[in-house]
Amino acid sequence: MSSSFSHRPVAVAGILGVLLNVAAVAALGPVPHTYAPGNVALWQAETVASPGHSTLSAWCFTVGLVLLAAFAAGLANACSAALRPWALVGAVLFGGGALLDAAGTLAPIAVLRVSADAGEALLQLTLLLDAAFNGLLGLGLLAFAVAQSPEDGWPRWLRWLAAVAGLASLPVVLQFHSDAFARLLAVSGPLWLAWTLASCAALWRRA
16 A cells, blocks of 8 residues: 555545535435436426526536546555555446446436437436446445455455445446336445445545
C-alpha cells in the first residue's frame, strides 16, 4: 500500500458520491415508478409532470456516479501491490459501470423536450444502462472483496460486506426485464452504499 499518497480526496469523492445518489433518490418522491420496467409509460408521465424533481435527480445521479468512478479508481490505488490487479479489475468494473450509468441518468431531462415515443425510448435506454451498472458493480465488488485483505489493514468484515453487496447486486442486472428484479435494489442499494462509506472511513483513517 502506498504510504505517501493521501487517500482523503478519494474518501471525499466516495462520500459525496453516496450523498448525491441518496439525494437523487429522495428527489424522485413524485416519480415513484422510476426504473420500473413494467411501468415505463407511467414513469414518463410522472417525469413530465415533475420536471423540477426529475432534473434535480438526474444531475445528482450523474455527478454522484462520476464521483463514485473516481472513488473506485482511488480505492484500487490504496490496495497492496500484491492484490492490486484484483483492485484494478474491481475499479474498472465498478467505475466503468458507473460512468456508463451516468450517461443514461441525464436522459430524463431530455424526455422533457422530446416526443412521447422518443421519451419512452430514452427511458428504456436509461433503464438498460442502470441494469448494466448493477451487474458490473456486483462483479467489481467481488473483485474488491479479494483486494481488501485483512493482512493489508482492511477490516475483515469489510471484505465480507463487499462480497455480500456484490452478490446482492448481480441479480439486479435483470431489472430491465422484470419489476421483481428491480425491487431487489431495495436490498442491494443500501448494502453497496454502506460498503462505499465504510471503505471511505477506512481510507480516511489511513491517510
